[in-house]
Amino acid sequence: MLSSIWAIFLKDLKSELRTRYALNALLMFVVVTISMILFATAGEVISGELLSGLLWVVIFFSAMSGLSRTFVSEEDRGTVIFLQLATRPSAVYFGKLLFNLVLIFGINFFVVIAYFLTMEGFKIKSFDVFLAGLILGSLGLASASTIIAAIIAKANTKGTLYPVLSFPVLLPLLITAINMTQLSIEGAKLVETFGHLRILFSYFAVVVIASYLLFDYIWKE
Amino acid sequence: MIWKFLLGLYMAIITALAFVIPIGFIPGLGERARIIFLHVPSAWLSVIAFFVAMLYAIRYLKSKNIYEDVKSVASAEIGFLFCFVTTVTGSIWAKFNWGSFWNWDPRETSIFVLLLIYGAYFVLRSAIEVEERRATLSAVYSIIAFITVPFFIFIMPRIMPGLHPGSKGDPEGAGPVVTFKMDPNMRVLFFASLLGFILVYLWMFKLRSRVEILKIKIQNKIYQEV
Amino acid sequence: MEFKLICKDIRKSFGRLLVFESINFELTNNSSLAVAGKNGSGKSTLLKIIAGLLSPSSGEVIYQINGKKIDKLDWFKFVGFVAPYLQLYDEFTGYENLEILAKIRGVKDYKRKIEDILKRVNLYARRNDLVRGYSSGMKQRLKYACALLHDPILLILDEPTSNLDPEGVEMVWAIAEEQKKRGILIIATNEPEELKICEEVINLDELKLKAKGQIVK
Numbered sequence: 001m002l003s004s005i006w007a008i009f010l011k012d013l014k015s016e017l018r019t020r021y022a023l024n025a026l027l028m029f030v031v032v033t034i035s036m037i038l039f040a041t042a043g044e045v046i047s048g049e050l051l052s053g054l055l056w057v058v059i060f061f062s063a064m065s066g067l068s069r070t071f072v073s074e075e076d077r078g079t080v081i082f083l084q085l086a087t088r089p090s091a092v093y094f095g096k097l098l099f100n101l102v103l104i105f106g107i108n109f110f111v112v113i114a115y116f117l118t119m120e121g122f123k124i125k126s127f128d129v130f131l132a133g134l135i136l137g138s139l140g141l142a143s144a145s146t147i148i149a150a151i152i153a154k155a156n157t158k159g160t161l162y163p164v165l166s167f168p169v170l171l172p173l174l175i176t177a178i179n180m181t182q183l184s185i186e187g188a189k190l191v192e193t194f195g196h197l198r199i200l201f202s203y204f205a206v207v208v209i210a211s212y213l214l215f216d217y218i219w220k221e
Numbered sequence: 222m223i224w225k226f227l228l229g230l231y232m233a234i235i236t237a238l239a240f241v242i243p244i245g246f247i248p249g250l251g252e253r254a255r256i257i258f259l260h261v262p263s264a265w266l267s268v269i270a271f272f273v274a275m276l277y278a279i280r281y282l283k284s285k286n287i288y289e290d291v292k293s294v295a296s297a298e299i300g301f302l303f304c305f306v307t308t309v310t311g312s313i314w315a316k317f318n319w320g321s322f323w324n325w326d327p328r329e330t331s332i333f334v335l336l337l338i339y340g341a342y343f344v345l346r347s348a349i350e351v352e353e354r355r356a357t358l359s360a361v362y363s364i365i366a367f368i369t370v371p372f373f374i375f376i377m378p379r380i381m382p383g384l385h386p387g388s389k390g391d392p393e394g395a396g397p398v399v400t401f402k403m404d405p406n407m408r409v410l411f412f413a414s415l416l417g418f419i420l421v422y423l424w425m426f427k428l429r430s431r432v433e434i435l436k437i438k439i440q441n442k443i444y445q446e447v
Numbered sequence: 448m449e450f451k452l453i454c455k456d457i458r459k460s461f462g463r464l465l466v467f468e469s470i471n472f473e474l475t476n477n478s479s480l481a482v483a484g485k486n487g488s489g490k491s492t493l494l495k496i497i498a499g500l501l502s503p504s505s506g507e508v509i510y511q512i513n514g515k516k517i518d519k520l521d522w523f524k525f526v527g528f529v530a531p532y533l534q535l536y537d538e539f540t541g542y543e544n545l546e547i548l549a550k551i552r553g554v555k556d557y558k559r560k561i562e563d564i565l566k567r568v569n570l571y572a573r574r575n576d577l578v579r580g581y582s583s584g585m586k587q588r589l590k591y592a593c594a595l596l597h598d599p600i601l602l603i604l605d606e607p608t609s610n611l612d613p614e615g616v617e618m619v620w621a622i623a624e625e626q627k628k629r630g631i632l633i634i635a636t637n638e639p640e641e642l643k644i645c646e647e648v649i650n651l652d653e654l655k656l657k658a659k660g661q662i663v664k
């Protein structure tokens with residue numbers, strides 16, 4: 001089972017590195033969104049509070065443009081049966097989740113670097129709070145968007161539907177994560193944010209468990 | 222038939238009483254606290270209706286019986302209606318109590334998200350043509366969406382300070398709205414109103430799901446004859 | 448080891464459209480079944496149900512080993528499946544496709560096995576070419592390699608000889624003969640020649656006629 005998950009993850013990774021369907025477009029997407037923010041706010045002094053909100057706007061929309069690919073491409077190319085015949089549904093789910101986790105961590109790494117370089121007002125006082133929020137936020141983001149990608153891959157209008165379905169499900173996570181980033185700018189101590197960290201982590205755990213239980217129904221008709 | 226008239230009468234009495242019953246003095250709210258008789262039951266009811274929708278969604282996934290799906294949608298639709306009522310009544314009340322129609326208080330955010338979730342749910346349903354697939358995928362979505370709702374309704378208002386009674390920072394303490402010190406009159410009428418709302422919900426739910434199931438049966442019959 | 452495949456009163460409908468109903472049969476080791484019927488009669492649907500890719504609207508498919516029922520989640524270990532709508536990953540080479548499959552399935556010692564099987568389906572020389580560059584006949588051969596990689600007890604072939612040259616058709620016959628000796632073979636086809644190699648035949652058109660007759664009564 002574990003080796004099967006790993007094999008699916010490696011397959012997706014190799015396929016992505018070979019075709020670069022998602023990766024290049026995603027990096028450009030991040031560059032475009034950040035320039036958009038820069039143009040829109042040219043000359044203004046933006047508060048740290050607003051900047052932390054905008055950071056998660058960039059992260060959310062990058063995720064929405066990249067994370068659905070892992071399921072949508074299998075569905076579009078008709079390779080779903082190949083996987084259905086090869087292993088259990090849960091192995092597919094966890095393989096894809098792992099791939100999306102790696103992808104979102106990659107994107108976020110890039111987003112944060114680009115953000116630090118371009119946004120002058122973005123000064124983090126407590127890095128541990130910022131990192132904890134970013135990592136746990138990414139975990140939750142990947143978990144919810146993976147199962148919703150599996151749902152929309154079977155629907156007719158995939159592209160527009162994805163953010164529409166994901167946003168309300170992700171909102172509790174996003175609000176908490178934005179708040180964490182704001183706290184890190186204000187210089188809060190890590191201990192003070194345990195309430196937030198608990199929410200972020202339990203969100204991830206709850207969504208993954210529910211997805212694991214429900215994935216069979218989506219995967220096989 | 223007769224119990225529908227009785228229910229109508231009962232709700233009329235509750236509504237009238239909501240305006241005239243003495244409720245004692247509540248600091249910061251005063252007479253405006255009377256909204257609790259209509260606003261809070263409809264908020265609870267919308268969550269209950271969404272919960273019932275989720276239960277039927279689970280039953281659909283287990284049995285693959287299309288009637289379970291019909292019931293799930295019926296309950297979600299009524300929940301959406303109650304959710305809308307809650308938003309509007311709450312918003313009007315907020316204008317007089319807090320000074321503006323919308324303040325992004327955690328509870329306002331939660332109700333807004335419920336509207337978004339079930340709005341997305343209906344959009345998803347309209348985007349899938351195959352009946353079984355539509356039922357399965359929307360069932361999964363409603364379950365996934367519903368399990369994230371507690372993060373809003375129960376956790377967020379306690380973590381983030383807000384204006385709403387029962388939020389963090391409320392002098393009466395954070396908690397479900399009805400535990401703040403209530404006049405006995407008020408408490409009795411509140412629960413009576415809640416009972417009335419539940420009965421209205423049950424009636425609407427039965428009617429709605431029966432109509433939809435009959436529609437399917439008629440279509441099946443027409444199809445067989447052709 | 449005695450493997451048994453039981454189909455009990457299978458019915459499948461898409462919405463209001465009934466595809467077929469009351470399909471019953473039992474197959475054990477060393478047996479074969481052909482599914483015949485016009486285009487759109489539901490041959491592929493039935494095969495998908497047997498392989499566990501689709502759920503029947505009612506009825507039950509059972510896999511048994513020595514009388515013990517196998518969990519549906521584990522069916523994939525016993526099934527080999529070849530069909531026109533089965534797609535391979537065209538950004539990978541033939542060898543890589545098999546390697547990925549072997550790893551996902553957890554096949555042990557897969558390197559030697561993959562080489563053997565590639566030689567058998569006559570793709571060894573082209574094993575390091577991308578599947579994108581394969582002809583449809585070569586893709587069909589690669590699908591056979593994928594289906595046989597884990598020595599399935601139950602081999603399901605949907606239109607087994609489509610896109611194949613005479614030499615490829617020969618290969619399919621050899622595979623079919625061997626499968627009949629080792630386990631169960633199920634073929635969906637309309638070619639009289641292919642029907643002949645199976646012991647039993649289910650004709651979905653006749654089944655429908657029968658069902659209609661019952662309603663008239």
